Amino acid sequence: MNIKTKLRLGIGFLFMMILLLSAVGLRNINALKNDTKNILADNYNTLEYAKNMIAALDVIQQNQNGFPDFEKNLNLQKSNITEPGEKQATEQISLRLVKLKENPQDVNLHLLIRKDVSRLMELNMAAIQRKSDLAQNTAETANQWIVITSTLCFLLGMTLLVNLPGNIANPVRELTNSIREIAAKNYSQRVYYRGNNEFGELANSFNTMAEKLEEYNSSNLSRILVEKMRIETLINNMHEPVIGLDENKIVLFINNEALKISGLRPADIIGKPAQDAALNNDLLRSLVDDLTQTEKTDNQQSAPLKIYADNKESYFEKEIVSISITPTGEKEKKLIGHVIILKNITPFKELDFAKTNFIATVSHELKTPISSIKMSLLLLENQNTGHVNPEQQQLIESIKEDSNRLLKITGELLNMSQVETGNIQLNIHQARPEQILEYALEAVKVQAEQKQIGLVVEMEEDLPDVKADTEKTAWVLINFLTNAIRYSQQQGQIHIQIKELNSGVQFSVKDEGKGIDSRYRAKIFNRYFQVPGSAKTGTGLGLAISKEFIEAQGGHIGVNSEIGMGSTFFFELGRG
Ligand code: ADP
Numbered sequence: 001m002n003i004k005t006k007l008r009l010g011i012g013f014l015f016m017m018i019l020l021l022s023a024v025g026l027r028n029i030n031a032l033k034n035d036t037k038n039i040l041a042d043n044y045n046t047l048e049y050a051k052n053m054i055a056a057l058d059v060i061q062q063n064q065n066g067f068p069d070f071e072k073n074l075n076l077q078k079s080n081i082t083e084p085g086e087k088q089a090t091e092q093i094s095l096r097l098v099k100l101k102e103n104p105q106d107v108n109l110h111l112l113i114r115k116d117v118s119r120l121m122e123l124n125m126a127a128i129q130r131k132s133d134l135a136q137n138t139a140e141t142a143n144q145w146i147v148i149t150s151t152l153c154f155l156l157g158m159t160l161l162v163n164l165p166g167n168i169a170n171p172v173r174e175l176t177n178s179i180r181e182i183a184a185k186n187y188s189q190r191v192y193y194r195g196n197n198e199f200g201e202l203a204n205s206f207n208t209m210a211e212k213l214e215e216y217n218s219s220n221l222s223r224i225l226v227e228k229m230r231i232e233t234l235i236n237n238m239h240e241p242v243i244g245l246d247e248n249k250i251v252l253f254i255n256n257e258a259l260k261i262s263g264l265r266p267a268d269i270i271g272k273p274a275q276d277a278a279l280n281n282d283l284l285r286s287l288v289d290d291l292t293q294t295e296k297t298d299n300q301q302s303a304p305l306k307i308y309a310d311n312k313e314s315y316f317e318k319e320i321v322s323i324s325i326t327p328t329g330e331k332e333k334k335l336i337g338h339v340i341i342l343k344n345i346t347p348f349k350e351l352d353f354a355k356t357n358f359i360a361t362v363s364h365e366l367k368t369p370i371s372s373i374k375m376s377l378l379l380l381e382n383q384n385t386g387h388v389n390p391e392q393q394q395l396i397e398s399i400k401e402d403s404n405r406l407l408k409i410t411g412e413l414l415n416m417s418q419v420e421t422g423n424i425q426l427n428i429h430q431a432r433p434e435q436i437l438e439y440a441l442e443a444v445k446v447q448a449e450q451k452q453i454g455l456v457v458e459m460e461e462d463l464p465d466v467k468a469d470t471e472k473t474a475w476v477l478i479n480f481l482t483n484a485i486r487y488s489q490q491q492g493q494i495h496i497q498i499k500e501l502n503s504g505v506q507f508s509v510k511d512e513g514k515g516i517d518s519r520y521r522a523k524i525f526n527r528y529f530q531v532p533g534s535a536k537t538g539t540g541l542g543l544a545i546s547k548e549f550i551e552a553q554g555g556h557i558g559v560n561s562e563i564g565m566g567s568t569f570f571f572e573l574g575r576g
Helices: 003-062 066-078 086-102 107-183 198-236 256-262 274-278 282-296 346-381 390-420 433-450 470-486 542-552
Strands: 242-246 251-254 305-309 312-325 334-344 429-431 454-459 466-468 493-500 505-510 556-561 567-573
Touching: 003 066, 003 086, 003 107, 003 198, 066 086, 086 107, 107 198, 242 256, 251 256, 256 282, 256 305, 256 334, 274 282, 282 305, 282 312, 282 334, 312 346, 346 390, 390 542, 429 433, 429 470, 433 454, 433 466, 433 470, 433 493, 433 505, 466 470, 466 567, 470 493, 470 505, 470 542, 470 567, 542 556, 542 567
Parallel strands: 454 493
Antiparallel strands: 242 251, 242 334, 305 312, 312 334, 429 466, 493 505, 505 567, 556 567
């Protein structure tokens, strides 16, 4: 039965009950009304006439004047005969009245008429009594009917009241719950409703929709699962160790290579916070530390990792990639995790070692012949060796310049190989900043004079000693100064400042040269790096070695420069 019919029937039924109650009430009221009306019309009037006839009889006993009144009431009574026996009594009175008219003073006749009238009254009073009992009965029956009908209506009304709202609301609630389940992605949800009404149709449509959604979802899910497996296989087959973390640093995946070098088992790490797993694993600890640092300092290149893998020492370069996505409907990017990739750079490292060793050997071996060339040049310059004409003197000067450069280059290369092999021999002691400065100024004096460059020194008084290797620190300062001279204009000025800072003493060299483009500023401390377009006279090693020397002494090196505004190179060393 559909809801419309149900509602119609329910309301119609209530309407019918109201009608039924009204009909029963009306019927009974009518019956009562009829019963009481008869008493008045039939019996009360007869009693009235009888009373009047008695009164007229009293008058007749004294004179003849009472006859018309008596006859009038008798006639009225004749037309109001309603009870059995009433007719005979009335006729008896008529007959006796005729005789009374002939003999008005007949006492016996008077008595008989009075008796007949009394009989008439008795008959009617008995009828009143009977009719009153009947009315009583009718009233009781009416009461019973009304009680029965009301109870029936009440029971039926209650049944409707209890069942009808539920009948309509229950399927709606069930459907609402099912829709909520679907919204919560529980696509297996169905509505079971047996009935041919609108809810049945709705439930059918809902179930069809849920089925389609389930089908769509499972087809998508299986596609995603296949994709996931494909990517997992890809990651597992990568030769580089890869670890994936979510935004809370929970490990999402780790490939076979990463498991091999870390010695972990998947169960030890997958689905666990990286920090927890790192407690028992050195490699993971260093990676997690790096991850925290990367978040703080924007992707800085860190030193390669040395790991014992494949039965030999292997080197890995870490790359930490932050994964950010823009969620659908949003504008802001959101970090959803990190992927740590370790690039195996062992073959490059091995080549690098071979190169460093080669450079060290070659530069070491070259030093002796270059020194002997310089020696020979000195001898050549000596007048005792023989006369040298101006052209020869010029050649000697040029050979001297070249051998000096060669010596500088081999020196730098040797320093570099020392740095690369980690063999820097530092002789750290308390050193006076003035002494370091004097040493450096002495070394670059001639170069500065050649370009007519003024060296302006600003040095605070009572500077504290610094903890440094005088020779290496002076080498760094010389490198700053030679660069400053090289990149300054003829007759320029170079400011050398030494000042005390909270953390120690700062040495800085400021020139008025062309400055360094911001793009290259971070790179100039890298080995073999030369700013594109600058004079290719050097090796690109000076600043890299300077950085290694200063950092090995626990200091800090840096540069402030703007293109066209000159450059200020500085380093800081701790107090002695
Ligand atoms: P190089 O031997 O080439 O001078 P460095 O390591 O000393 O090697 O310097 C690296 C690069 O930094 C140089 O090639 C040059 O381009 C740039 N540079 C160094 N000092 C200065 C400076 N004072 N002014 C401008 N550029 C400089």
